[in-house]
Amino acid sequence: AQRVTQPEKLLSVFKGAPVELKCNYSYSGSPELFWYVQYSRQRLQLLLRHISRESIKGFTADLNKGETSFHLKKPFAQEEDSAMYYCALNGNNAGNMLTFGGGTRLMVKP
Amino acid sequence: DAGVTQSPTHLIKTRGQQVTLRCSPKSGHDTVSWYQQALGQGPQFIFQYYEEEERQRGNFPDRFSGHQFPNYSSELNVNALLLGDSALYLCASSPADRIHNEQFFGPGTRLTVL
Numbered sequence: 487a488q489r490v491t492q493p494e495k496l497l498s499v500f501k502g503a504p505v506e507l508k509c510n511y512s513y514s515g516s517p518e519l520f521w522y523v524q525y526s527r528q529r530l531q532l533l534l535r536h537i538s539r540e541s542i543k544g545f546t547a548d549l550n551k552g553e554t555s556f557h558l559k560k561p562f563a564q565e566e567d568s569a570m571y572y573c574a575l576n577g578n579n580a581g582n583m584l585t586f587g588g589g590t591r592l593m594v595k596p
Numbered sequence: 597d598a599g600v601t602q603s604p605t606h607l608i609k610t611r612g613q614q615v616t617l618r619c620s621p622k623s624g625h626d627t628v629s630w631y632q633q634a635l636g637q638g639p640q641f642i643f644q645y646y647e648e649e650e651r652q653r654g655n656f657p658d659r660f661s662g663h664q665f666p667n668y669s670s671e672l673n674v675n676a677l678l679l680g681d682s683a684l685y686l687c688a689s690s691p692a693d694r695i696h697n698e699q700f701f702g703p704g705t706r707l708t709v710l
Binding site: 490492522529530531532535572574582583584585586587588589 | 599600627629631636637638639640641644652654686688690698699700701702703704
């Protein structure tokens with residue numbers, strides 16, 4: 487079985503502060519991990535994926551297989567980063583089926 | 597390209613009724629997945645359609661069924677509605693190129709069961 491856990495429902499930081507949204511997963515094989523974001527009144531959209539190893543909007547995420555984590559980080563939060571963030575897993579033998587965490591709401595205060 | 601589209605936007609039904617939700621995938625996509633998102637939770641996978649066949653299914657009862665048409669659009673049907681079926685139903689499509697594996701989501705259909 488595959489499971490994704492996001493321990494924080496809400497994360498509130500001030501503009502310019504570092505941000506880390508936590509994601510832990512449970513899967514016996516080699517998973518593909520994603521971060522999806524949903525801005526206010528917009529649809530769910532892909533932010534980044536671990537195989538791309540790229541930074542999107544200043545966000546990065548590193549897959550740590552030893553700790554089974556895929557935390558999302560940004561050194562300096564901006565107000566426009568305020569949104570719902572979902573970590574998702576696609577098991578390598580599960581076709582293209584995503585298992586989502588419960589989501590973390592990030593609020594960046596001015 | 598309007599991306600993934602879903603209809604209707606909102607729907608109100610009563611317990612025991614049946615409902616059909618519709619989805620048109622993004623241009624060039626051949627795979628459609630459906631997710632249920634209850635209030636305050638992450639999306640939960642219902643099933644996935646490819647080449648007009650159900651390819652994968654999550655942990656949902658048989659009351660949830662679907663269909664994919666030759667033009668790749670899809671329907672989600674829910675029979676004998678329960679109060680607990682109230683949720684946002686999301687459709688996602690995937691590109692024919694399986695290497696990239698990204699799913700593109702629609703805006704969702706908000707179903708309320710009274």
